[in-house]
Amino acid sequence: MMVKTAMLPDSFLLLLEQEEKRRQQREESGLPALKLLIDAAHSGGGQARHIRRFLLGLYNANHWPFELNRLRALDTELQQAALQVLALDWNGREVHTYVPGGDQLFQSWWERESES
Numbered sequence: 001m002m003v004k005t006a007m008l009p010d011s012f013l014l015l016l017e018q019e020e021k022r023r024q025q026r027e028e029s030g031l032p033a034l035k036l037l038i039d040a041a042h043s044g045g046g047q048a049r050h051i052r053r054f055l056l057g058l059y060n061a062n063h064w065p066f067e068l069n070r071l072r073a074l075d076t077e078l079q080q081a082a083l084q085v086l087a088l089d090w091n092g093r094e095v096h097t098y099v100p101g102g103d104q105l106f107q108s109w110w111e112r113e114s115e116s
Contacts, residue, residue, distance in 0.1 A: 023091050030088025033081035034098060040078055041109065047074050049116075052109045054082055058095045059106045064113075 041051040050070040057066030071079055089095050096102030 026084075026087045026091055029084045030091075031098060033084035034088065034095065036081045037078065037085060038099065038105070047078060049113070050074055051078065051082070052113055055085075055095065056106065056109055056113060058085070058089050059110075064110075 037051050037055060041048050041055065050073045053064060053070060054066055056064035071082060074082065085095060088098070096106045099105060
């Protein structure tokens with residue numbers, strides 16, 4: 001039985017390998033950034049609401065459109081983390097699925113932000 005990848009052109013296989021490396025890099029930098037944002041979203045500080053809104057925008061952009069001006073309210077470390085999480089979102093997996101209990105966590109933010 002012939003392996004199907006053996007029939008693909010080498011250039012296509014190279015592109016697949018490169019994209020897989022990019023995906024892994026986005027995950028390696030995005031997961032710690034996501035943890036940082038989640039911790040900051042729970043902090044109760046002035047930036048927490050902007051971070052929750054950013055993450056809710058990734059969770060459900062139709063209901064939680066994100067105003068880019070909110071990024072200006074974040075310090076540099078949190079801004080960079082938000083950009084890394086945005087890149088992580090590009091991997092094709094819902095951001096909340098990277099977190100145990102992520103759906104419940106994001107739903108709790110949904111309820112909290114809906115009240116304010």
